[in-house]
Amino acid sequence: MPRITVKKNTVFESYVIYPAVHHRLKSFNFTSNALANQEKYCTDSFENVNIVVSKVKAGGSYDEIFHSLMQDQACNTIPISHSLVSQLLHRFKDDWKSALGVFKWAESHKTYTPLSDSYETMLDILGKMKQMEKMMSLVEQMNRHHLVTIGGIAKVMRRLCGAGKWEDAVIVFDDLHRFGLEKNTESMNLLLDTLCKENKVEQARKIFLELKSHIPPSAHTFNIFVHSWCKVKRVDEAHWTIQEMKGYGYSPSVITYSTIIKSYCRQSNFSKAYKMLDEMQAQNCPPNVVTFTTIMCYLTKNDDFNEALRIPEKMKLFGCKPDTLFYSTLIHTLAKAGRVQEAVDVFEVKMPSVGVLPNTSSYNTMIAMFCHHGLDQEAINVLKSLQGSQLCRPDIRSFNPLLKMCFRKGKTDVLLGVLVDEIVTPDNSSQYPYML
Known part of the structure; x- marks a missing residue:
């Protein structure tokens, strides 16, 4: 199959890697004793995550972070697991230096080798932070461990396109055979979709015209x-x-x-x-x-x-x-048209009569309508109904119109007091802490 024509050479660079061996997590037996062990494991895992996080110095280079963790006695006693690495990468998802330093520290342990999804998370972090050279080098490292998947390639192509390097994304597609992956309909669609999502539809069309005689479209x-x-x-x-x-x-x-x-x-x-x-x-x-x-x-x-x-x-x-x-949507339309009673009839009569159950959005539409027309008690009644529903729960949009109406009407002493009583209840005070 011919390569796609792009004016680029290569996007892969060398990268220092740390050898490791493959590791498999042991599954838990969920007996009564095992459940207690599982709970203790989760607690220990959370504590271990906090220990590592506390040792990471913000602003340092990833090599400094790596060496700091390697030399730390507390960190060296922590058992490395896939769960631990996953939680750490999530903690540092917006800090590529810390994430990469922690990742290198984890993979340097002889008893642990990252799984494909941990590598892919790291790829995504580097790509999001526009560290393209390091991202592509990590792909090469994954390839040496035979851990490159089509999902990982999809992340790489998406991040390259997002950084304006769509030609590099095409080169990655052209090199799929080096990773033991096929140029087929699935991978072609991933490339085309990635390009199109970055508004490179004309470029995607040209590539499709080159490929369609070799790869059947779906x-x-x-x-x-x-x-x-x-x-x-x-x-x-x-x-x-x-x-x-x-x-x-x-x-x-x-x-x-x-x-x-x-x-x-x-x-x-x-x-x-x-x-x-x-x-x-x-x-x-x-x-x-x-x-x-x-x-x-x-x-x-x-x-x-x-x-x-x-x-x-x-x-x-x-x-x-x-x-x-x-x-x-119909209720919203009737509300904007000023046909409040018809909207109420749809909500209270029509929907139940045809067996269509309301969701949080339905309730929120009713609350917003009543608030817009200054019907504060009716809005609060709908909120009470939503809070008593067995089908759905209030969200932030349930309260916003009511709070705005409180201040608009200047009823912060009476109406806001009623609203706070509705928010702060034994059932939902922990669910809406940001409202207080």
């Missing part, structure tokens, strides 16, 4: 392009991609069509969105509830409430049943 390949062309507001190319997709024997899915419909809605071109609904029906690919929810949402954003409120009837014509998200 339906997902074309959906990547449909989504990406729509993202950069080139809907005509998305339509051409659908025709190309059909030429390969793949039928566009409801997701494919709905992506284009969403793009038209973003442009407020609802006439074309409706035409696409008819095309879907003609292609025996009827729209689903997500399609109609999207249209109604964008009509509401355009303040076209009358047209938005016709969507439920249009949906019936297509034999599509509403779900919780659809009803939440």
Whole structure:
């Protein structure tokens, strides 16, 4: 298979590695005694993490951190495990020097060799912090241990593209054979998707044209392009991609069509969105509830409430049943249109009558509506109902409208007191500590 044409040489550099042997974690027997041992293990593990963290000096180089840990007596008595390394890397996910120093310290122990996912976490940390040379050197180190996976390569390509080095991402794809991986439909799609997510859709298209005679595309390949062309507001190319997709024997899915419909809605071109609904029906690919929810949402954003409120009837014509998200959007539309009682009827009557259960978002929409219209007691009643629900729990968005209304109305002495009583209860005082 020919290599993809890019004007680059290589992205791999040499890197100092520390030898280690493979290690497997022992599984626990979950008997009553083993559960106690497991609890003690977790406590010990947490303490060990804190010991290592306390020994890491912020601002030092990764080599200084490595040598400091190697020379520390307390650290050298800690048993190295995959769990310990995973927790440490999570602690230092935004500090690549500390993460790399700790990682090198862990892998230097003869009784421990990092697993693939620990290496991949380290790759992601280095890539996120734009340490590309070190990231690529770590890939080489993984390759020597035969630990490179397609998941790790996906992370590397994504970070390279995110740093503006899309040509290097292509070179990594070209070198897959060196890691014992295949250039196939899956890996090609990973590359194309990575490029497209960084708005390099034209470059992705050129690469696809080079590869398609050697690697068969899948339906997902074309959906990547449909989504990406729509993202950069080139809907005509998305339509051409659908025709190309059909030429390969793949039928566009409801997701494919709905992506284009969403793009038209973003442009407020609802006439074309409706035409696409008819095309879907003609292609025996009827729209689903997500399609109609999207249209109604964008009509509401355009303040076209009358047209938005016709969507439920249009949906019936297509034999599509509403779900919780659809009803939440409908309530929001009615609220913005000032039709408060109709919104209440949807929430209290319509949804229960068809067996659609509300979620936290549904309750939050009702709370926001009542707050917007100055109906403070009704909003608090909905919050109480949400707190008593067996199905869902309040979140930060449940309280924000109420708190804003308190200050807007100047009722911080009475209304805020009631609200604090609702927040600070034995059941949820620990759940919302940030509210106090």
